[in-house]
Structures are given as structure tokens and as C-alpha cells.
Amino acid sequence: MYGIIFNVQTLVQTPVQTPVQTARPDTCADTRADVRADARTDVSMDASLINALWYWLKKPPYDIITKIESTDICLQISGQGQKFRRNFFIRDFHEKFFYERQYPRGGNMGHVFFIRHGESSWNVEDRICGATDVPLTEKGHEQAVLAGEKFLKLGYSADEILCSPLMRAADTARHISDITGIPVRPDLRLIEQNFGIWEGTSPRNSPGFFAAKQCFINSFGTGESMFRVAQRVYNLLDELKEDKKTYILVAHNGIVRFVKSYFSDMTNEEFAAGKIGNGEIIRFDF
Helix, strand or coil, X not given: CEEEEECCCXXXXXXXXXXXXXXXXXXXXXXXXXXXXXXXXXXXXXXXXXHHHHHHHHCCCCEEEEECCCCCEXXXXXXXXXXXXXXXXXXXXXXXXXXXXXXXXXXCCCEEEEEECCCEHHHHCCCCCCCCCCCECHHHHHHHHHHHHHHHHXXXXXXXXXXXXXXXXXHHHHHHHHHHCCCEEECHHHCCCCCHHHCCCCXXXXXXXXXXXXXXXXXXXXXXXXXXXXXXXXXXXXXXXXXXXXXXXEECHHHHHHHHHHHCCCCHHHHHHCCCCCCCEEEEEC
16 A cells, blocks of 8 residues: 655545445456545545546556646555655646546566765764765765675675766765675766855755755745756656666765655655764665
8 A cells, every 4th residue: 555645736536435445447456546535534535537537447557647636635556566665746837737647566676775975074063965066075985895895795796876966976886896896987967055145054954955955946036946956866867767777876965855755755844854973775676
């Protein structure tokens, strides 16, 4: 059973009493969609969305865009014999649209190991680094070496290392490459988010910055919005998924939040609070 919550602006729905009890003739008998309103609201789904969900479950993978005019709706969707990983986000155009991308699991799929760069000078000073290019500390270089050694000790292997071009990530990737023998190349899509007016400020975990990270359209004045970063990171992961190879991504604390959100659903608060330690390794399976 997989669940998601999405939010839009208005509530204009045609009530449907039992939207998933009657299967369409072309729907697999073993597949069902359970649709319920979130406890905080009194909402029902319109018939067009229910029909779209039936079709979507029957024939993965599909990208569907369905206009929604409701608020705080929780969808629960299950299907026997089919397992899906699903991501979503709201495209904030003139009208609100619900955009759902579906990725079936299984088969000979690839893997991603995410490794955060070693300690930087601004990590020590508890300042927000963002896209500012700051170097590793001596401890940071040691953490990078240890990350490479740990990768080998755990019996892992990879086809290639992709890294952010910022020096703290690039130097970390170089150490890992030297130890593992895995080739490395920079990818601009892994560069840390530009936090605009917040860059260089302290402390990193201030209440104001935590709140700002939950506004996904905000560009922080002169920076980059969460939506923009999600676009480039998701595009990269889509490419790696198609390759069906194993990659090491050496990047930043901000970037790992988007990688995690690609593989699993989370609330805005969970997204903003997401973090990874310097030199830490996390595995993700497509």
C-alpha cells in the first residue's frame, strides 16, 4: 500500500459514493484503487480522476496530468502483483495541476550510492554553504579517504562516480576514486542549491532557514528554488535509472534531500529536516 498527499487551492468536486467498487471492463480483476479523503477534510474525488487512476494502474508506466480542484486529499493505491514507486509534485502555473510520475520496480535495475562530501571550512563555522565554493578541512580530507575505504570494505562496487564540481565534493570524489579505482567525472546537476540571501549566514539550522526550505517556489532572493533543483536532480536520476548501472554520487546535504524524495514520499517538514553526515554513504535502488 502506498500513500500520498497533495495540496491544491479550491474544492470543486462531483461527489462519488463508492468510486472504486465497480471495475471498468478493461481493468485487471486483481487491481484495485482505494481512494479516500483525508481526515482533515470532507472531500470526494470526481469520476474522471477515478477513471484515470484505473487506467494508470492497469498500464504502467504512465505520466498523467489530471486537473484537481480539491484540498488535502490522501490517495491510497494498491495492486496485487504490481509494485510502484511514485513521486509527485505540484506545478505552480496559472492553474494548479496534479502531476504524478510512476516507476515500476523489478528487473535488472541499477543502484545509486550517495556520499556526502567531507567536512568543509564553513561546516566548522556552522555557516550555510549552498553554492559557495569552500574547501575541505583536513578532517574533511580524512573523511573522504575513510568513505572510499568503507565503500570497499562493505564489498560495494560501481561503474562510475559522478560529483558536484564544487571543490569540497570534487576533492572528496577524487579521494574515493583514488582508493576504489572507479573513474570520476563532474556533473553540474549535482551542485548544491544556491540559497541566495541565506548563503554564508549562521547558524545553518536556524528556524528562519528551516521555514524557508519548506517554500518550494522561493528562490531566496538571488538563489535557486526547490522546484528548479528538483528538476535537474530528477532529470539526472531518470537518466541513471535508464542506464541500469551502479553509480556513486558525491554531493551535498541539500542534494540528498532531493535524491531521497525521488525514491520515497515525504512531508514538507521531513524534506526540510533531511540530512546526511559528512562522508556518510546511503544506498538507493531503482
